[in-house]
Amino acid sequence: MPTYQRPPGTLDILPEDQPYWSRVRTHAIHLAELAGFERLDTPMFEATEVFARSIGQGTDVVEKEMYTFLDQGGRDLTLRPEFTAGVVRAYIENGLYVEVSPQKLFSIGPTFRYDRPQAGRYRQFTQFNAEILGEQDPAADLEIMTLVWDLYARLGLADLEFQLNSTGCPRCRPAYVEGLRAYYEDHSDHICDDCQRRLEQSPLRVLDCKAEACQPLLERAPRIQNHLCEECAQHFADLREGLDLLERRYVLNHRLVRGLDYYTKTVFEVWAAGIGAQSALCGGGRYDGLVGLLGGPETPGVGVAVGLERIVILMKELGVEPSAPRTPEVFLAYLGEAPRRRSLMLMDELRRGDVGVYLAMGRERGLRSQLREADKRAARYTVILGEVELERGKATVRDMKAGDQADVDLSLLVTWLRERVG
Numbered sequence: 001m002p003t004y005q006r007p008p009g010t011l012d013i014l015p016e017d018q019p020y021w022s023r024v025r026t027h028a029i030h031l032a033e034l035a036g037f038e039r040l041d042t043p044m045f046e047a048t049e050v051f052a053r054s055i056g057q058g059t060d061v062v063e064k065e066m067y068t069f070l071d072q073g074g075r076d077l078t079l080r081p082e083f084t085a086g087v088v089r090a091y092i093e094n095g096l097y098v099e100v101s102p103q104k105l106f107s108i109g110p111t112f113r114y115d116r117p118q119a120g121r122y123r124q125f126t127q128f129n130a131e132i133l134g135e136q137d138p139a140a141d142l143e144i145m146t147l148v149w150d151l152y153a154r155l156g157l158a159d160l161e162f163q164l165n166s167t168g169c170p171r172c173r174p175a176y177v178e179g180l181r182a183y184y185e186d187h188s189d190h191i192c193d194d195c196q197r198r199l200e201q202s203p204l205r206v207l208d209c210k211a212e213a214c215q216p217l218l219e220r221a222p223r224i225q226n227h228l229c230e231e232c233a234q235h236f237a238d239l240r241e242g243l244d245l246l247e248r249r250y251v252l253n254h255r256l257v258r259g260l261d262y263y264t265k266t267v268f269e270v271w272a273a274g275i276g277a278q279s280a281l282c283g284g285g286r287y288d289g290l291v292g293l294l295g296g297p298e299t300p301g302v303g304v305a306v307g308l309e310r311i312v313i314l315m316k317e318l319g320v321e322p323s324a325p326r327t328p329e330v331f332l333a334y335l336g337e338a339p340r341r342r343s344l345m346l347m348d349e350l351r352r353g354d355v356g357v358y359l360a361m362g363r364e365r366g367l368r369s370q371l372r373e374a375d376k377r378a379a380r381y382t383v384i385l386g387e388v389e390l391e392r393g394k395a396t397v398r399d400m401k402a403g404d405q406a407d408v409d410l411s412l413l414v415t416w417l418r419e420r421v422g
């Protein structure tokens with residue numbers, strides 16, 4: 001047992017896993033840029049109030065999962081449990097609402113939640129996040145959903161579909177919530193303790209309940225689709241029409257409510273089997289009241305966050321190829337002091353010429369050990385420099401695959417190697 005271990009719920013992403021990560025990141029950034037999203041990086045911590053107000057006091061995230069601390073100056077701060085609140089804070093603070101509208105912003109980076117660690121669920125995880133701020137049009141919701149769909153498609157994750165719902169707006173939701181509450185109060189003997197509590201704090205969350213006892217009641221519970229105001233119903237119909245047109249598969253799920261309080265109208269997730277108990281690959285939706293709530297001008301918004309660890313788990317599960325890692329193709333071996341110095345200079349020249357190179361280390365090392373290392377590192381060519389070669393102004397270059405070797409003029413070595421590995 002090593003003396004120190006990483007904290008529960010965190011990961012070491014070892015070099016052997018990095019090719020998966022780089023493939024996911026590269027595609028995510030490329031697709032975001034193709035769709036006109038610009039990158040925004042916000043701090044990893046914000047004033048606690050930013051998250052508490054946005055995500056909502058009664059939510060699990062705010063009540064149980066935030067890493068909150070006082071800094072040396074007594075400021076109440078929290079490691080970001082998600083991006084949206086910080087993005088909206090930055091949008092307001094930097095006056096992005098006076099720029100071209102809508103603002104299309106993406107971010108990628110670590111997020112922190114004191115969750116119960118298990119497969120696919122971590123305390124530090126990575127989100128790729130995209131937001132469109134300043135647009136009511138359901139075309140914005142469609143763009144957000146298309147972006148994540150296309151990411152999954154490019155990564156070879158097929159057979160997915162969206163879980164889709166509309167949660168209404170401050171005009172139609174309260175009457176629905178009252179109806180739901182009344183329905184539950186009439187049947188309160190048949191519901192679990194959690195739902196009793198949810199009815200008080202965030203009644204919509206009863207729809208999300210997994211407890212056996214609550215299922216029969218849930219089946220017959222009032223459905224929000226039948227209570228949407230005209231504007232929300234039209235918005236939802238337009239979005240579905242767009243999804244049909246672009247052939248992005250979805251199923252209507254009247255029980256999908258999401259665990260964050262800021263949503264209005266559209267909410268969606270993508271689920272996948274095989275990534276542990278937590279099956280959501282992404283989650284998102286519309287939040288038309290959030291900019292106003294945080295003190296900015298009333299501005300509609302819609303966005304999504306994708307959990308990258310879960311994508312990587314799924315890629316492995318499905319046998320999706322990662323990117324080929326880029327490692328140096330040339331290994332520099334040498335024997336003797338003058339060749340060592342010349343090899344140092346060669347290393348410098350080669351790297352400046354964009355040829356990746358490993359340099360053997362250790363002054364008294366035998367050639368055999370250096371060649372063994374070159375082999376382990378899977379170098380394509382090993383340059384061997386000894387006193388005799390150096391005097392002749394040449395190096396021996398061994399082709400590690402073919403097994404043959406050639407004498408190459410030192411003055412031509414960079415060009416020679418560039419032609420072969422460039």
Ligand code: HAM
Binds near residue numbers: 115125126260304306
């Ligand atoms: P969320 O559903 O809380 O939404 O998280 C989005 C995604 O982050 C999840 O679908 C999942 O893939 C990943 N995720 C969440 N918690 C964990 C965890 N403990 N371990 C591993 N992965 C996790 C949001 O965060 C919203 N801010 C999304 C959004 C953006 N809505 C509008 N704009």
